[in-house]
Amino acid sequence: MERTRQTAILLGSIVLVLCILPVAASDYVLSLVLNVLMWVALTESWIILSGYTGYISLGHSAFYGLGAYMMAMAVMHLPCALVVVMAGFLSAAFAFAIGLPFLRIRGPYFVILTLGLTELMKYIFVNLEIKLGGTVGRVIMTAPGLVVLYYFILAITALATLAAYFAKNSRFGTALLSIKEDEDAANALGVNTSMYKLLAFGLSSAFPGMIGAVIALRLSYIDPYSVFNPMVSFQVIVMASLGGIAGFEGGIVGAVILTLVSEALWARYPYHYMIILGVIMILIAKFMPQGLFHPVERWLLKRARE
Amino acid sequence: MDLAVLFEVLSIGLTMGALYALIAVGLNLIYGTMRLLNIAHGELIMMGAYLTYSLFTRMGVSPLLSIFAVMLVSLVFGLLVCAGIFLPLVKESKSVGSLESTSLLVFFGISIILSNAACLVWSADIRGYSYLTKMVTIAGVSIMYNKVVAFGIALFVCVGCYLLLQKTMLGKAVRALIQDREAAQLMGINTSAIYFFSFGAGFAMAGLAGCLLSMFYEITPFIGMPYTIIAFIVVVLGGLGNLFGSLVGGFLLGLLEAIGVSVTSPGYRPILSYAVFMLVILLRPEGLFTRRKRV
Amino acid sequence: MSLLEVAGVSQYFGGVTALAEIDMTVEKGEIVGLIGSNGAGKTTLFNVIGGYYRPSGGTVRFHGEHITGMKPYLICRKGIARTFQVVRPMRNMTVLRNVMIGRLFGRDRIKTEFQAGPESERILETVGLGQMMHVLAQDLTLVDHKKLEMARALACNPELLLLDEVLAGLTATETAAAMKIVRNVQEEMGVTILMVEHVMAAVVGLCSRVIVLHYGRKIAEGTPKEITENPKVIEAYLGESIV
Numbered sequence: 150m151e152r153t154r155q156t157a158i159l160l161g162s163i164v165l166v167l168c169i170l171p172v173a174a175s176d177y178v179l180s181l182v183l184n185v186l187m188w189v190a191l192t193e194s195w196i197i198l199s200g201y202t203g204y205i206s207l208g209h210s211a212f213y214g215l216g217a218y219m220m221a222m223a224v225m226h227l228p229c230a231l232v233v234v235m236a237g238f239l240s241a242a243f244a245f246a247i248g249l250p251f252l253r254i255r256g257p258y259f260v261i262l263t264l265g266l267t268e269l270m271k272y273i274f275v276n277l278e279i280k281l282g283g284t285v286g287r288v289i290m291t292a293p294g295l296v297v298l299y300y301f302i303l304a305i306t307a308l309a310t311l312a313a314y315f316a317k318n319s320r321f322g323t324a325l326l327s328i329k330e331d332e333d334a335a336n337a338l339g340v341n342t343s344m345y346k347l348l349a350f351g352l353s354s355a356f357p358g359m360i361g362a363v364i365a366l367r368l369s370y371i372d373p374y375s376v377f378n379p380m381v382s383f384q385v386i387v388m389a390s391l392g393g394i395a396g397f398e399g400g401i402v403g404a405v406i407l408t409l410v411s412e413a414l415w416a417r418y419p420y421h422y423m424i425i426l427g428v429i430m431i432l433i434a435k436f437m438p439q440g441l442f443h444p445v446e447r448w449l450l451k452r453a454r455e
Numbered sequence: 456m457d458l459a460v461l462f463e464v465l466s467i468g469l470t471m472g473a474l475y476a477l478i479a480v481g482l483n484l485i486y487g488t489m490r491l492l493n494i495a496h497g498e499l500i501m502m503g504a505y506l507t508y509s510l511f512t513r514m515g516v517s518p519l520l521s522i523f524a525v526m527l528v529s530l531v532f533g534l535l536v537c538a539g540i541f542l543p544l545v546k547e548s549k550s551v552g553s554l555e556s557t558s559l560l561v562f563f564g565i566s567i568i569l570s571n572a573a574c575l576v577w578s579a580d581i582r583g584y585s586y587l588t589k590m591v592t593i594a595g596v597s598i599m600y601n602k603v604v605a606f607g608i609a610l611f612v613c614v615g616c617y618l619l620l621q622k623t624m625l626g627k628a629v630r631a632l633i634q635d636r637e638a639a640q641l642m643g644i645n646t647s648a649i650y651f652f653s654f655g656a657g658f659a660m661a662g663l664a665g666c667l668l669s670m671f672y673e674i675t676p677f678i679g680m681p682y683t684i685i686a687f688i689v690v691v692l693g694g695l696g697n698l699f700g701s702l703v704g705g706f707l708l709g710l711l712e713a714i715g716v717s718v719t720s721p722g723y724r725p726i727l728s729y730a731v732f733m734l735v736i737l738l739r740p741e742g743l744f745t746r747r748k749r750v
Numbered sequence: 751m752s753l754l755e756v757a758g759v760s761q762y763f764g765g766v767t768a769l770a771e772i773d774m775t776v777e778k779g780e781i782v783g784l785i786g787s788n789g790a791g792k793t794t795l796f797n798v799i800g801g802y803y804r805p806s807g808g809t810v811r812f813h814g815e816h817i818t819g820m821k822p823y824l825i826c827r828k829g830i831a832r833t834f835q836v837v838r839p840m841r842n843m844t845v846l847r848n849v850m851i852g853r854l855f856g857r858d859r860i861k862t863e864f865q866a867g868p869e870s871e872r873i874l875e876t877v878g879l880g881q882m883m884h885v886l887a888q889d890l891t892l893v894d895h896k897k898l899e900m901a902r903a904l905a906c907n908p909e910l911l912l913l914d915e916v917l918a919g920l921t922a923t924e925t926a927a928a929m930k931i932v933r934n935v936q937e938e939m940g941v942t943i944l945m946v947e948h949v950m951a952a953v954v955g956l957c958s959r960v961i962v963l964h965y966g967r968k969i970a971e972g973t974p975k976e977i978t979e980n981p982k983v984i985e986a987y988l989g990e991s992i993v
Contacts, residue, residue: 205556250737257492257555257695261687262736268684269729276722320854320863327851330840337800337834339826339855339906379680383563390560423571430564434557435540 167303171296181412183299187360188404190306191381192388193313194356196400198349200389201317203329204252207382208263211270212240212354214377216361218274221287221371229293233301233362240358241351252346255332264379271377278373286372289365301363309356313397316352325349357381387430462596464713470602472709473609477664478682479689479701480616481657487633487696488653489545491558495566496686497679499658503529503665504674505573511584518586519604522666529662530655536565537654542647566679573676583673605667612663613702620698625652633696688732694742703744751814753778753942754799754830754910759808761794761966768794770966772808776910781936781943783957783974785950787987790963792946793835796912800832801825812910829857831908833899835915835946841888845879845898846870848887852905870905876939877901877931893924897931904935911935913945917952925949932956954978962986 167186171179191209199205216236223232247266254262278285292298316322324345327335336342365371388407392399407426414422482496503525510516510524540561545554587601620626632639632649640646664682672678689708693700708728715727735743752775761769769791776782784792797803799810804819811817817825831852840848846867853866860866874880877897882890887898896916903911913932917925929952935941947953953960954974962970962977964986970977977983 205559254736254740257486257490258691258736258740260492260555260559261691262733264684264687265729265733265736269726269733272725272729276726279722320861323847323851323854323863326843327840330842331838333802333822334834334838334840335851335855336822337826337832338851338902339823339857339859340851341821341823341855386556386559386563390556420571420574424568424575427564427566427568427571430567431540431561434560434564435544 171299176295179295179299183302185405185408186302186306188388188408189401190309190356190360192385192400192404193309194353195385196389197313197316198353201325201329202346202349205260206263207260207379208266209357209385210377210379210381211267213357213361213381214270215240216358217365217371217376220362220365221289224289233359236362237355237359241355244351244354245347248347248350252350267377267379271373274373286370289369292366292369298363298367305356305359312352317397391433462594464717466596466598468710468713470606472706473606473613474664474667475685475689475709476613476702476705477609477660478686479705480698481660482686483690483698483701484653485657488649493562494683495562496661497683498566498569499529499661500665500682501679502569503662504669505577507666507669508582508584518666518670522663525662525666526659530659533654533658534651537651542650570676570679579676581673581675586670601670605670609667617702688728691732691735692743694745697742697745700742700744755811757809759798759805761798761803762806767966772968774961776942776944778942780959781957783953783960784944784946785953785960786963791966792963793914796832796914826906827857829909831903831906832912833903833914833916837895837899839887839895839898843887844884845887846883848898849873849901849905852902856906858907873901873904892919908941910942913943915946917947917949929956
């Protein structure tokens with residue numbers, strides 16, 4: 150009981166600080182925190198499908214790009230907030246639509262299938278843009294300021310984190326985890342695996358859609374090559390793995406660490422940073438495949454049993 | 456379509472097809488024997504291309520001679536990576552799922568390291584060189600000499616692969632391991648040796664493809680990913696683990712692309728490729744050339 | 751009306767005939783044995799009944815209702831649960847959580863993990879895993895794995911339980927204990943059992959009726975005593991007729 154109270158106080162303080170940050174912080178700090186939050190949201194939402202069910206998806210970028218384009222096309226006609234919400238729903242709807250055939254595919258096939266999806270979306274939009282406008286890429290003229298965007302991202306991140314938490318610690322989560330452990334055995338025990346996978350996919354995909362929509366406002370210029378970029382999916386996998394791929398807390402840890410590290414190194418030594426990143430990934434895969442958060446997890450479990 | 460155009464399309468399709476086949480067999484070899492998806496395959500091609508470029512522009516070494524150096528370097532790199540990282544990983548992995556995500560992580564790390572190292576060494580600018588750019592006329596079609604040579608070499612290696620897999624003990628052992636790992640081990644097949652072979656040969660073939668490609672395409676440190684994806688498309692077409700399928704599938708994709716582009720426009724090439732690719736995975740994931748196995 | 755009715759079921763895989771025109775029934779309250787040499791089609795039949803395969807021909811009826819080719823999770827909810835020949839535990843979950851899956855998603859479809867707990871614990875006590883509730887499934891011994899497999903299937907609250915070689919690999923003492931559990935499940939929990947077995951002592955000791963498969967065909971059916979004296983069965987197992 151005492152520990153739960155402590156955790157609640159800790160979480161509450163963090164949320165409070167995040168909420169009032171714009172009042173005190175400089176644009177640089179706000180920007181940085183916004184970035185961190187964005188990656189946390191992307192990672193946590195990815196974990197809902199790929200961490201819990203084991204269906205590793207490289208398709209997160211596809212929904213991100215979709216959301217970005219939705220904003221680019223609708224921002225002149227509709228209020229931003231509405232477009233963001235719509236992006237979430239439409240991304241989820243798209244996920245439900247393709248989920249049925251896609252989720253019948255397992256293992257490595259699913260991985261490359263989702264990679265193919267991202268690439269296909271990219272080239273479809275390239276060709277669409279050429280057909281419709283002659284040039285590839287869109288400029289977004291009006292955009293809310295940094296503070297407003299910050300609060301958008303904060304809200305989405307909070308939602309994504311809550312979604313990941315409740316998806317795990319619930320009957321829904323048990324179903325998802327059983328799919329990961331042994332899908333056929335889960336079926337034999339009455340778990341409607343097709344339905345649960347689809348729900349996880351839909352829920353998971355809503356968030357990159359919303360984030361893409363908000364970030365489009367931030368970037369003010371988007372083109373298919375940058376928004377339908379598999380690097381987004383890859384970086385999410387790194388962050389999730391850093392934290393321990395199925396870990397809800399681990400996802401947060403991984404995203405925070407990686408974003409801060411990249412922030413420290415990226416601007417000055419982009420190539421060196423990426424090389425170090427690559428080396429880190431290999432080292433983690435080799436020596437701590439269960440993630441950086443795992444030892445902490447085990448320590449917590451031990452404490453809980455005593 | 457008149458005959459001249461048909462021949463031209465065929466020649467382009469076959470040339471690229473031979474290269475695609477090379478790339479795909481390398482990828483499939485590693486997947487089939489170790490169940491690892493090498494998403495860094497394209498970067499290996501890229502490195503092969505850059506090595507050839509450097510040897511040619513700095514030291515005047517003909518790309519045709521560089522082939523040996525490039526393949527050797529790639530081979531050694533493959534053996535080191537296998538020994539240092541993947542062999543222990545495969546032995547220690549607790550489940551297929553965790554091996555999959557862990558290995559994706561490692562390969563992704565390798566691809567990042569390679570492409571950014573290339574940026575550091577050669578800068579991100581587009582580079583290229585000219586070699587054997589004379590035009591020759593074969594069967595009424597004008598092709599650049601370097602493409603003919605590339606096709607010849609690639610075809611030679613493809614045929615060599617086929618013979619190796621069909622006729623030699625090593626080839627049979629590889630195919631046995633791909634079909635059933637446990638049974639192969641029980642038969643006394645040295646799985647570690649096969650793993651080394653897969654990595655070494657797979658990496659070497661990627662390096663070779665890069666070397667050949669550098670003769671007629673420009674290169675940047677980021678040409679890797681599209682080739683990785685092409686490799687996956689061919690592997691899926693032919694069947695994951697089906698090495699003969701990759702050989703045939705490579706030519707098939709090369710021809711399909713050439714025909715598709717000539718009928719529509721170059722912009723549609725990727726869409727066609729990905730659409731076909733996704734349809735095959737969804738409808739016939741075991742590949743077009745693999746016999747269907749029931750559970 | 752029989753609890754389970756298999757009529758004319760055939761299963762072809764490419765050129766292989768795994769099952770050919772199988773007719774059999776299971777009545778409520780019975781323990782029926784299904785025996786045959788390796789490759790006879792026993793597990794294939796289980797897979798057909800359980801919905802993993804849609805048979806090439808024939809029907810499967812449960813309580814008179816067609817369940818042929820129905821999805822496995824629906825068949826579980828109708829009241830048929832199964833164990834697997836090679837145990838398939840959820841390795842990274844605790845023993846208790848494994849069993850709770852059956853409570854949450856099986857026939858009773860309990861809504862919350864909190865409610866599913868007590869009955870799961872009770873089932874674990876019944877099979878003798880009461881002390882191991884919070885152990886990770888991957889840390890169990892073979893015997894305990896078999897018990898978990900059974901407990902999980904029982905958690906689905908089935909009317910019919912399909913046991914696929916639960917006794918394989920057990921020592922004599924472990925086998926006797928397992929047989930007691932099986933008998934208990936039938937008598938006290940009222941579950942009908944169809945069991946594939948190689949351990950003849952168990953078949954003789956538990957089953958009221960035995961069905962013999964050979965190369966996909968049913969070649970005999972009767973009490974254990976009748977089966978062990980049936981010349982066709984003896985020939986199938988030993989490969990020659992003993993006069």
